[in-house]
Structures are given as C-alpha cells and as structure tokens.
Amino acid sequence: MRRLVVFALVGLLVGCSGTARTTKSPSGPKAKTGSAVTAYRGLGTWVDVYDFLPAFQKAGEVPAVTVGSIADMSHLGIRTLYLQAAQDDPRSSGDIVEPRLVGDVLVAAHAVGMRVVAWYLPHFADVAADLRRIVALHDFRARGRGFDAIAIDIEWTRDVPDPGVRNERLVDLSQRVRAAVPNLALGAIVYPPVLLDTVNRSLWPEFPWRRLAPLYDVWLPMTYWTLRSSSSPYRDAGRYTSDNITALRAAVDPAALVHPIGGIADAASARDDEAFVNAARAGGSIGWSTYDFDTSRSDAWPRLRAGS
Numbered sequence: 641m642r643r644l645v646v647f648a649l650v651g652l653l654v655g656c657s658g659t660a661r662t663t664k665s666p667s668g669p670k671a672k673t674g675s676a677v678t679a680y681r682g683l684g685t686w687v688d689v690y691d692f693l694p695a696f697q698k699a700g701e702v703p704a705v706t707v708g709s710i711a712d713m714s715h716l717g718i719r720t721l722y723l724q725a726a727q728d729d730p731r732s733s734g735d736i737v738e739p740r741l742v743g744d745v746l747v748a749a750h751a752v753g754m755r756v757v758a759w760y761l762p763h764f765a766d767v768a769a770d771l772r773r774i775v776a777l778h779d780f781r782a783r784g785r786g787f788d789a790i791a792i793d794i795e796w797t798r799d800v801p802d803p804g805v806r807n808e809r810l811v812d813l814s815q816r817v818r819a820a821v822p823n824l825a826l827g828a829i830v831y832p833p834v835l836l837d838t839v840n841r842s843l844w845p846e847f848p849w850r851r852l853a854p855l856y857d858v859w860l861p862m863t864y865w866t867l868r869s870s871s872s873p874y875r876d877a878g879r880y881t882s883d884n885i886t887a888l889r890a891a892v893d894p895a896a897l898v899h900p901i902g903g904i905a906d907a908a909s910a911r912d913d914e915a916f917v918n919a920a921r922a923g924g925s926i927g928w929s930t931y932d933f934d935t936s937r938s939d940a941w942p943r944l945r946a947g948s
Contacts, residue, residue, distance in 0.1 A: 676857070677858055678788070679755040679789040679825060680720065680926055682719035683928065683944055686930075687932060692706065695731045705934055707744045707748050710749050721756050725737060725777055726777055742780070755788040755789070757790065757791050757827065758777040760773055760793065761795070762796065763798070763799040764796065771817060775817075778821045791828070791829050791860060795831060795862070797844065807851075825857040827858040828858070828860065832884035833861070833891050834874060834887055863916075864904055864931070866903060877912040878918060902928065902931070903930040914943050
C-alpha cells in the first residue's frame, strides 16, 4: 500500500529506553476554541498525494481516491477531510499540487457539509520555500472557497539531520507561519511524545514542545500503535493513545486541544479501533481519525464514528 508514512517508518520502528519529559508551556496566545477549531472536531480521514494525484502514481496505476470519493466519505459520517494539498517534490511544479483537482475536491467536500484541512510536510532545508507553500494554502481559493484550517506535518528529518539545527528551523518556520496566518486554526501533526521520549529517543532528540506550544491551536499526534512490536505494551491501541494524550498535554499545556491520529488503518483490528476511539473520547479529544482513507476497511467506519 502507498502511504506517506513510509518516510518515517525506520525511526518509528526502532525502540530504546527512556522516560517521558514533562514541561509547562510558556506564556503566549491561548489556543483557539469554539468555531475557530471546528475543522478538527469529530471524525476525520486522511488523503495524501499518493492517493489522489495522477502525477504520483506508478505507471499504469490510477489514483485510489477521486472527487467521487467525497460523497462516500460523507455517507460514512466523516466530518473532516485532511488533504495533502502542497508537497516539496519535483512532481509538483507549483506551490499547490494540481490546483484544479485540489479545488474540485475542496468544493465537493464543502458541498456535502464536510470541512477540509490542508496539510503540508515541510523538509526544513529551505524554510522560505516551506513558508511560501503554506501561505499558498492559506490564500488558495476555488469558486470562492478556501480551506477551513491548515496543519503542518512535523516529521521529516532527512534533509536536516542535525536535530539542533532542525529544531531551530522548525521553530522559525512555525513562528513565521503563525504570523502569516493569524486567523486560521493551525494544527501540529507530530510524533507522539511516548515515541520520542520512551520508545525511540534518537528519532527527534529534544523536540521543542515548549517553544511550539503558543504557536499551534490543535495537536494531532500520530499514535500509530500498529507500528509497535507485538511484545510492546504500546501495541495496545487504547494505552498508546491514552498515554500519548496525557504526555502531550504535559509537554505542551494541560488544556491543549488534541486530535489523535490512529493506525495504520489496514493493520488495525476491530478491537484496536474500539479501544482507540474510547481512549480518544476518555482523553477529552476534540476529534480523531486513522491514517488513511485508502487503507481503511469499510467495516471500521461504524466503530470509528462512535460518539462523533
């Protein structure tokens, strides 16, 4: 199966010992609440460039997700589509990947009452270029409609292997984005704290939770319990989700708005799905989703939309 998460599989699958850090967030702007973060509420689903863009398919293949898939999402009870609408890749010549197709997806989603959160994976090699693409997401319009929110996928380590330099660039980019799009609810798609502080401390050392705390409104930890070994206590979907929600709030803010991402979807069992949703609800999450739509089984949706 094609999925963007393969970029980080090596780091995600390596384990080592450690303890979770707990830090208080500095003073700064409070997270947006109410209608400002509506896009992150309830059940969501994820679509990346490998799912819906012809340019990213192998020879002879066609995209698994089309504009017609939007109606299916709505019927399944999905409230928000998380769409990778920008990409740092030679197959994407502009700041927005295939603007006409992205616009068609956005308009179709709004037509059935769904929200659309555009997301982007910065590489941190060129912060100005990363910022330019994110601002393009903010400015994008299709038939007068724009994205409901923007989320930054913070997981790329290849282009800037030095974690100290990468942290500085991450904070710099985040500050610039916050200044450039002050009125949109910003989401931070992040490695879960348990992974960084307990399972694999070499993946992204000294992740700057405290410095990022005032810059993002919603936190979306990638709680992929399916990538944990069968012998790990964190292969338990409920525990991994619950522990990461608790650890994230300890690292960022006790009142942080959290939307956990579970998965990988096609490797999760019915029991996993139920435990994930129960943990998300018990942890006061504003929403939840699994990665991704293409790999989600049809029988999972009744369990995932429980309580939405």
